[in-house]
Amino acid sequence: MDTLNGNQVHIAVLTGGVASSFVAKKVVEKYGKENSRLLYLDFFSENGENPNYIDNHRFMKDVSTFLDLPLIKIEADPNEINYEFCSVDEDTSILKYEVEVKLKELVKYVLSIREQEKLNPILYFGNVPENWYDNKSICLESIEKGFAKSTDIITFFEQLPIEAIPIKFPLYDEVDTKTLNIKKTIQDEWGINLPRSERKRIYIAMFSGGAGSAYVAYYMVQTFGKGNCKLFFTNTLWEDEDNLRFMDEVSDYIGLEITEILDGRTPEEVFYDYKFLGNSRLAKCSEELKVRQTLVYLEGLRDNENLEPVLYFGISPHEKQRRDDSHIRRKYNIIDENSPDMNIRKAAGIRSFYEHFPLEPIESRFPLIETLREDLDAKGIIQNEWGINLPRMYTAAIEKAESENDPIAKLLVKFGIYGFSHANCGGRCVRGGLQHYATLLAIWPDQYKEQEEMEERFRAHFAKDVSILKKNGGPYTLKQYRLDIEREGIEKYLFKPDDTIPCVCSFS
Incomplete structure (x- = not known):
């Protein structure tokens, strides 16, 4: 360990990513726990719902436990910002607004150390050279990359109207990037799951x-x-x-092989297993054959x-009852579960499920919503531009009306019911x-x-x-x-919409 002036304290500035965590370990190893601190820039607490x-x-807490040092959290309320060290004009700032706020709060903390503890802080950041991002074993799109460029951080601190604060970027001194594997080190040697x-x-x-x-x-x-x-089925x-014919043709068209997962049971066998x-x-069939198999597969990708x-889900807004954006609550892309639109409520339910049921939340997206x-005609594009016939479940009434001259099928087509509302489980x-x-x-x-x-x-069983x-x-x-239909006539039941929301199987 280096011999230090007694008034120095070495502060690893953590931003939530692997690079700054790796730097923190280097700082603690070099200067000892008694001369080191872990400072976590934690801001804008309304992001707390974001997975x-x-x-x-969680990752920051794990790093703190591993290094056996307390995690000092620096928080800021964006509605109570002191602009002493911030640019007045956000557009002319060299830093993003939220980064400038973070650094401003960091400066306040450093000043308090100088004044109250009579210590001289040295700050260590986890920034890496830009070309390192091409090496996925070092870091991918880490938080440090989105935080700020090292040159901009240097400029920010140089412009402060206070005594200079020493700042360092240890990873710029690393030369052997061929053997450096930050992510593997943290995961395998530290035993910490990556964020x-x-x-x-x-x-x-x-x-x-x-x-x-x-x-x-x-x-x-x-x-x-x-x-x-991946194309997952x-x-x-x-x-x-x-349906299988359609899926194979779509797979060929977009050039992506289908990843097919099977439980091995039919829905009927699931019903018997659960009595x-x-x-x-x-619908336990959906839970067992679709959801459970999906979660097992996804956790396998992680582990x-x-x-x-x-x-990515293919749920779209209700075609016959399109509305403006006023019925959608956009907070971290979570859609209002109280929306009257059936498909939007279904999307909200799916998103909520994948954020809360798995071991870790899984992000879900609904591009069609x-x-x-909003006027995207997926069926028309697939048929007319891709040259792929839709699954017959969408057009079964039309086909029966034309091939069999069936009067009920003709009636369905007349009222705009060309087939089934979704193409799952063969009807x-x-x-x-x-x-x-x-x-x-x-x-x-x-x-x-x-x-x-x-x-x-x-x-009977x-x-x-x-x-x-x-x-x-x-x-019923x-x-x-x-028997009731045969006695009363099927027309009585064909045109009264169901009040049920289709199961999770219905992603179309």
Whole structure:
């Protein structure tokens, strides 16, 4: 250890990333814990709901524990800023506004050390040379990179109307970048999981076989490149065969192979395993075959490949009830769960799930709601520009009307019902309501029969009066529903919209 003047204190300035944490370790090793401090620039506390912000807090606590030094948090309320050391005109500042505020608070802390503790602080920053960012083992898009350039930090401190504060950038003195692997050192030697901000992003299109998720997959690949993307499909084994044709053609068009995950059970087998028949209120099939398999896969990407997944969903605003932005609450891209728009509420529910259910929050994005133009016609683009026929589930009524001259199918088409509202589970989705199953009976009576027989088998096997559908708060079997339709006429049930929200399977 160096022999020091007794009035020096060495302060590692932490910003939440790996580079500044690596510098902190070097400072403590060189000058000892008794002469070192960890200063965490923590600002703008309203970011507390942001998953990245939360995980950087966790990472900073882990680093503090590893170095066995307390973490000194410097916080600032953006509504109570003292502009003594800040530029009056934000546009002319050499630093971003929030960075200037952070450094201003840091200066206040340094001055307090000088005045109250009679110590001379030396500040150590985790900035790295720009070309280091090409070496992904050192750092990726770390927080330090977004914090400020070293030259701008130097300029800021040189312009202060106070006695000079010594600042250093230890990583600029590192020469052997070929062997330097900051991320591996922190993860393997320190035993600390990297913060989300330092993991390589992998963008995952949750591919349901629908038009919305197909277009979003294309958009995602165009934005981030094929090497950074995955086309992810969880197969329930009830999928319509034309869905699989459509998915293969989309995969070929966008040039990204499908990553298919199977639980191995059908929805019916899940119902038997749980002794619970899926219905419009609760669908264990979706939870087991889709959600659980997805979470296992995503955690595997984190644990085995050190990748941070970002999920892309193809949910779009309700086509017949478009509204302006006033019904969307945009706070860290969280959509108001009380929105009257069914699909926007569904998106909010999915986002909430992936932020709270996994071991670590997973970011989810909905470009058709949040980013792309509202009048985007994904189905038209896929058919007319890509030259790919949509899954027949979207056009089943049209096909039946044309090929069989079926009067009910013609009636459906007349009223703008060309097929099913989503392309999942071959029409046998247990989250469907009365209209959905009336449409299934009208268009594909064989599939309706399969579902009716499945329901009757379950009822007989467990001797339970249960059903997929509900009526007047009680069980309403598919058999009884079919008999009522045959007696009263199917038209009574075809045009009354269901009040249910489709399950998580319905990403299209």
